[in-house]
Amino acid sequence: MENTISPLCKIEVFAPINVASLSIALLLLLPALAAIFRRRQSALVAACSALIGFSSLLSIIAGVWTVSSHITGRLVLPIGLPDLPFHLRLDPLSGFFLFVVGLLSFFVSVYSAGYMRGIAAHRPVTRLVSFYGLFVAGMFMVVLADDALFFLVSWEVMAAASYFLVMFEDEKAVNRRAAFLYMVIAHVGAIAILLSFGVMAGIASGFESFNGYTFDAMRQAKFPLEWATVAFLLSFFGFAAKAGVVPLHVWLPEAHPVAPSNISALMSGVMLKTAIYGIVRITFDILKVFPWWWGAIVLVLGLVSAVMGVLYALMQHDLKRLLAYHSVENIGIILIGIGLAMIFTSFNLSVLAALALIAGLYHTLNHAMFKGLLFMGAGAVLHATGERNMEEMGGLIHQMPWTAALFLVGCISISALPPFNGFVSEWLTFQAFLLSPSLPSSLIRLLVPLGAALLALTGALAAACFVKAFGVTFLGHWRGHGRPHVHEADWFMRAGMLMAAVTCLLLGIFPTMVVEWLDIIPGQLLGATISTSAGAAGWMWLTPIAPERASYSGLVVLFGFIMIFAAAYFILHIKAGKIQRVPVWDCGFEKMTARMQYNATSFSMPIRRIFGFLFNIGEHKRLSPQSAHPAFPAKMHYYLRVRDRFWNWLYMPVTKTSFWFSRGIGNLQRGRIQTYLIYSFITIIILLVFVR
Amino acid sequence: MSLQVAAQINSFLAAIVLLTAFAMLMQRRVYGLIHLFTWQGLFLSINTAIVGYVANRHHLYISSILTLSLKVILLPYILHMLIIKLKIHKEVETVVNSSFTMFIGIALVIFSYYLTAPVTELSTSITRSTLAVALATVMIGLLMMITRRHAVTQIIGFLAMENGLFFAATSATYGMPLVVELGVALDVLIAAFIFGIFFFHIHTTFDSLDVDQMARLKEGD
Amino acid sequence: MNPFSFFIEIVQVATLLGLAPLFIGWVRMLKCWTQGRSSASILQPYMDLAKLFRKNVVLAENASWVFRFTPYLVFCTAVLAGGIIPILSVDLPFAPTADVIVLVGLFATARFFTALAGMDIGTAFGGMGSSREMTIASLAEPAMLMSIFTVSLANKSTSIAQIVQVIYSGQSVLRPSLAFAFFAFILITLTETGRIPVDNPATHLELTMIHEAMILEYSGRHLALIEWASMMKLFLFVMLGIACFAPWGIAESVDIVTVLYAFIFMVLKLGIVGAGLILIETGLAKMRLFRLTEFLGAAFLMATLGMLSFFILE
Known part of the structure; x- marks a missing residue:
């Protein structure tokens, strides 16, 4: 299947990859559209839903087409850094994920037509609309990318757009905190992915040139097991952070709920899947040969x-x-x-x-x-x-x-x-x-x-x-x-x-x-x-x-x-008696209230009790005895706090260490120009020693 | 009885021995524990006889009878008398976190399978696959001694370990030489007597058989 | 696939519908005897059902469609499962619809809706029943599936008809893995059909009420359908156990004589199973809800040991 498409086919206009690219291009227009329509919010909502719906349909077509007829299309765009063009490739694996993203994005765009109108009634949605478009475009780009550079650019577009979407209601402190946490973990992950690509690209080109950055070059490379393992572990860490794999899941329950619900649907439904795509792409397509314990x-x-x-x-x-x-x-x-x-x-x-x-x-x-x-x-x-x-x-x-x-x-x-x-x-x-x-x-x-x-x-x-x-x-x-x-x-x-x-x-x-x-x-x-x-x-x-x-x-x-x-x-309704509506029986108990x-x-109390050892559960009761005898309290308050143990096990030590570390670094900052000159001087000396 | 059927019975009995080991791990009543121990001994002795038949080693019949008389009749009887004398036969021990112990037990079975896999591949004996079970029985006995606090439970755990060792010897090499086996049997018997005497002393000193009490014996307390 | 097998399919579903109340009647009769009481007629469950079907439905004011839909759905799953589990014959046209895992899924669907119906009226009892039922199910289902996996691994198939045939063709009788799986299966059956360790099918007592609590507000034909379905559920679990562990007697080919034999075998087995069920039920004490983990833990342990001994010993 590989390489059967001759370069001539690239000129062919009506190919799945072009359809997909068109859909991305349309989505990238959305911020401009938002700027034009910003005074007429209801029109903006309609236009946004229609545009996203249409481009999602295009990518559904591209995806189904690619998977059904088993074709692989490529495209090289001369943008990006000089001499490092963007490579796009649409093979059945990408096509499938394109289809998944497109399908849900289409349903959500129809839903959003109603949902965003509700939001627009009490706050402007210009920002929501622009980042919504960018976000969907970012996801499409990730699955189409065929080189490390474009992949990471798309990855960042997706992450940044979703960050702003989580921040949409930024007047609430909890939302800002969730978005910050999301940003931190997403970027720790992105760094790991970057390093993994670095390892793979370096081995693919023998650390000689930049040509190893395309996935094609990586596919052809032979990786020594130890480097392949390093690359796999790094990339898996990065993708796991994005996918919310335990113990890197803590951002997910904070960030997803605070975004507008149509965005939550996309984030939970398909954004996490781009990480799955990344794992499948890197293990099965690029590294190909691996020992069993990776799978384990x-x-x-x-x-x-x-x-x-x-x-x-x-x-x-x-x-x-x-x-x-x-x-x-x-x-x-x-x-x-x-x-x-x-x-x-x-x-x-x-x-x-x-x-x-x-x-x-x-x-x-x-x-x-x-x-x-x-x-x-x-x-x-x-x-x-x-x-x-x-x-x-x-x-x-x-x-x-x-x-x-x-x-x-x-x-x-x-x-x-x-x-x-x-x-x-x-x-x-x-x-x-x-x-x-x-x-x-x-x-x-x-x-x-x-x-x-x-x-x-x-x-x-x-x-x-x-x-x-x-x-x-x-x-x-x-x-x-x-x-x-x-x-x-x-x-x-x-x-x-x-x-x-x-x-x-x-x-x-x-x-x-x-x-x-x-x-x-x-x-x-x-x-x-x-x-x-x-x-x-x-x-x-x-x-x-x-x-x-x-x-x-x-x-x-x-x-x-x-x-x-x-x-x-x-059979039961041939001569069914009338259904009689009466107040609740409830074993004859009276005065039942909704509370x-x-x-x-x-x-969930029985399950909480059985699996309680996995959580950090804080539970206490407070009685307020206002009646004559303490055995008959008038009111009882019950407090329950269930926390992730991973906070204490994993994140608290990390945050503490990094605070400690940054405080140490902070000590370097003296505020006197002479001190800074000394730092520069020492750096130059050390560099000179090494260069010699 | 063909060899095939005998091997099947052998592995079936091995499974039951393993099951009794787990049951002992979970059992809280001292009384029930002794019953389980008796059953385990009985299965062990039947199994030894069958292995003796399959492998055509006649000395295994003797060890089978030895097991029967020692572990099915004598030791349970001694323990029985002991707990009735000490009036602890109705005691119920609290087993802390039984499901956790159970999962450790399962992990031990897997671990012993992992350990014995190379041996099993080399061995040609028909009973080789039960070696993992035997090792697991030893480890579960030890686990029982670790997780329990009652002195009687401890000794039963110890005896269960010995059962496992005996089982391992039967399944891996068709039993130990008879002299060794007799020696071990004597050791176990004497150990049981000594334990019995100690029980009396512990019981009279601390008015309890909870081994945690013995922490009081350490210096400076 | 001949027309006769379709006929057998219908006969089998009819057997399920017809004999399930009889089996319950038999179990209740035995229970009375073991407790030294004189029993009602073995046909009493039929009369109960007939009475309920004749009665009008009395529905709570805020019952939604979920509440009215559930009895039919629960009944459907039971009947559907009856068309899949080989009760009389393995050559059923609908047997490939579902393997054992799907059957567990079907029962889970019924349970899901029953639990929702328990919450629909908004009473404390209903919610309690639903909460407990789902808790028990979440512990029982892994044990159930482990037991089933052991059977499937040993017979290299998850399709019940195939399992029956492999057991027929196999010469080996003593398989420790299957014995363990069987014991696990018994414990799970007792739990899933609400007989022990917590639930008591005969009372409306808060402490022992799980299934009863969820269906407390049902009446008339709705209650009849649910009761009938729960009778069928016990019957089906017994049949599933028989097919997976002791299928001897179930017809392999479809001619009228073997099916007749299969029927007689089935009735005999039901009689024995009923007696065994009552022996266990009378012999075991009821448990506190939170001791349940130990009971189901034992079932899970058995199933796991079964799977381990399949790999280690076989």
């Missing part, structure tokens, strides 16, 4: 992120924070697939690796859809109630039936329940786990399936978490004091969520088609495909290894549900 690192960190992510999510009572922690979990699940693929690849089991890689990529797509959907739903709730704290919510299903139903679809999908999409990718990952007996090393063979138990735990805890999220937010009674006027989301928002929900269902019931469509990516990266076995029993049955080994059909499950449901409903319902904190 990825797998173990994936498992840790998945379990810790979901447990932290369970402890939250802020709806958007909860969703943000679930991104940590799902990134973990994706990394499990990729880690397994790496382990299988290192033992030359490429067909098994193909299965694991497809499981990971499939989950990438699925997570983009349902996480986007959930964040859009949370945005609708926030928009309607002005509230992010679940402890105050309840009963919204009656006022917001559409949002509730669509949010429920997202909940089912993310909890990995059939027949929706989250289940398919987790099922594929389980199947990949169960292939471990083919591994040659006896110890790994034995350890790998134990990871499946952790994945199972993650899935079950995720279900618990989303019963909590949906149950507390949408069911029961309103818990807060005083009831705000709640209104349903407008049609644009509903349409955006509806499309994502339908995609979730479609991805769940037509998995065979998706797997066959994706098959070219492992085909190119690993030289093995699974489509012949995956569709062995027809398009309706997904049989990843062989029909007698395992099979699943989401479509039949769905149809079974519908048929049995219809039959049962019909007595289970809320987010009480729901």
Whole structure:
């Protein structure tokens, strides 16, 4: 497949890569547009949504086209530094990620048409619109980049734009703090990626010239194992910081919730995926040969992120924070697939690796859809109630039936329940786990399936978490004091969520088609495909290894549900009695108030108790005895604070050290010109000694 | 009984021995612990007999009978009498963080598998795969001695370790020479007697069999 | 795939629908006997269901569509699972729809909605039931899947029909891994079907109420559907256990005689399993909710040891 496109094709106008470039160019126009329309905010919102929607459609076309017809397009742009032009390349792997980003970005742009109008009612959105465009463009550029320079430039565009988006409501101190934390960790990561590229480029060109900076040069280079390891570890660190892998996840639950919800949807749904793209690109495409323990690192960190992510999510009572922690979990699940693929690849089991890689990529797509959907739903709730704290919510299903139903679809999908999409990718990952007996090393063979138990735990805890999220937010009674006027989301928002929900269902019931469509990516990266076995029993049955080994059909499950449901409903309603609406029975208890319902904190109490050792839990009660006897307090206050242990273990020491260090450096600054001259003098002397 | 079936029974018994080891790790009642220990000895003795049959080593029958009489009948009887005399047979020990201990136990099984894998590859004996289980039994016995505080539990942990060693010898090299085995059996018996005497002394001195009490013996307290 | 196998499929679902209450009746009868009480008729569950179906539905004022949708969905999952698990025959046209992992997923879907329904009315009991149910499920599901993985690794397949066939064709009988997995499976079945260690299917007592707490507000046909589905759930778990660990008797080919034999075998096995279930249930004391981790930890340990012994000993 490589290099089959002759240079002539570059002139051909109608190629996927040109379509994708056009979409990026259009997005880069958006800040200009924002400047023109800044006096007419509602027109600006409309124009922004239309433009982003259109360019997302273009990149969806480019992505689908590339993956379906297995083509690789290249483009060299003579911009950038002198003699170092930007290289763009669109191969099926990039095409897939382009498609994922484009698809969610399209849904979100429709949603934003309604959502940003709501924001525009009370504050100008010019800044939001300009950075929104830049942000999406940055993500498109990252997946298209084919040299280290352009990659890093795109990476920074994406990071900086998202920083300003997190800062959008910058009057709140907590937002500024979140954005700062995000910026710091993103840049520590970016430095690691830069260094990794430096190592690879240096080896590719033999430390002689700058020509090694293209990915093509790196692909052709032979890396000594130790340098390859250095490059891998550095880049994995960098991408893990961006993806929010435990223990580098702390910025994620701070930054994602405070951004406007359409941006949160994009950040959680697709921005994290660019890091996944980076990991796949560097390991499978550039370094290609690696020992098994690289895969083990990825797998173990994936498992840790998945379990810790979901447990932290369970402890939250802020709806958007909860969703943000679930991104940590799902990134973990994706990394499990990729880690397994790496382990299988290192033992030359490429067909098994193909299965694991497809499981990971499939989950990438699925997570983009349902996480986007959930964040859009949370945005609708926030928009309607002005509230992010679940402890105050309840009963919204009656006022917001559409949002509730669509949010429920997202909940089912993310909890990995059939027949929706989250289940398919987790099922594929389980199947990949169960292939471990083919591994040659006896110890790994034995350890790998134990990871499946952790994945199972993650899935079950995720279900618990989303019963909590949906149950507390949408069911029961309103818990807060005083009831705000709640209104349903407008049609644009509903349409955006509806499309994502339908995609979730479609991805769940037509998995065979998706797997066959994706098959070219492992085909190119690993030289093995699974489509012949995956569709062995027809398009309706997904049989990843062989029909007698395992099979699943989401479509039949769905149809079974519908048929049995219809039959049962019909039979029971032939002569059904009237439904009588009465006050709640509740075992005869009277005087139940809405404050007595289970809320987010009480729901997760048993789990908090069982897994409490993983957290730093501060819990205390205060009684205010105003009645006669202390045994009958009039009021009781309960305080609970759950903190990430990683703060104390990892971040506090780092911050303390760096403060100590900077204070030490600060001592150098004396304020006297003579001192500075001495510094310069000493520096010159030392340099001269070395130069001699 | 074909060799194949015998090997299967052997590995099945190995699995049960491992299970009893875990059960002892989790068991809080002193009484139940002795029962479990008895069962473990019984399975061990059956297993030894089967290995003796498979490998055609007749001295293994003797060690099987030895195990049966010592670990299934005599030692449990002594322990039994002891705890009834000391009136501790209904004591329930608090096991701290049992699930954590359990995960360490599982990790130990994996670790011993990792350790014995090279041996298993070299060995040709039909019972070689049970070596990992035997080693794991030793380690779990030690783990039990570490995590528990009760003196009776400690000695049962010690005896469980010895069970594991015996099991390892049977599965790796079809048993130790008979002389060695007799010696070990005698040692264990004497150890049990000495422990028994010590129990009485500890119990009369501290009015408890909690070994943490013995920290009071150190100087300067 | 012949038309006859479709017929068997229908027969099998009918068996599930028809025999599940009978099995519960049998279990309840045995329980009464072990406790020295005189029992109700073995047909009592049918009469209960019939009565509930005749009654009108009384619905709380703020019940949403989730509350009304749940009974149907729970019922659907049970019936659907009945079309997939080989109860009478392995040659089922719908068997490839789902393997064991999907079945666990189907039960999880039913549980997800039941828990939501518990929270829908906004009572303290409902929320308590949902919270506990999801906690237990989150510990039971990994153990369940570990047990199932052991079976799948030992039989090199996750499809139940294939597992049955591999067990039929295999000559080895004593597999420690399967024995461990089996014990784990028993513990999980007892937990998942709400019999022990905390839940008590027979009472409305706050301390032992989990499943009951969630469905407290149901009435009429909704309650009938949920009750029927929970009867089927126990039946299906027993059938799943039989198919994975002791399938002997399940028909491999579809002719009427073998299926008839399979039916007789199944009834016999159900009788024995019912007795075993009651023995365990009567013999074990109920536990405090937070002792549950130990119970399920034991199940998880068994399943893990099963998997380890598959790799170490086999």
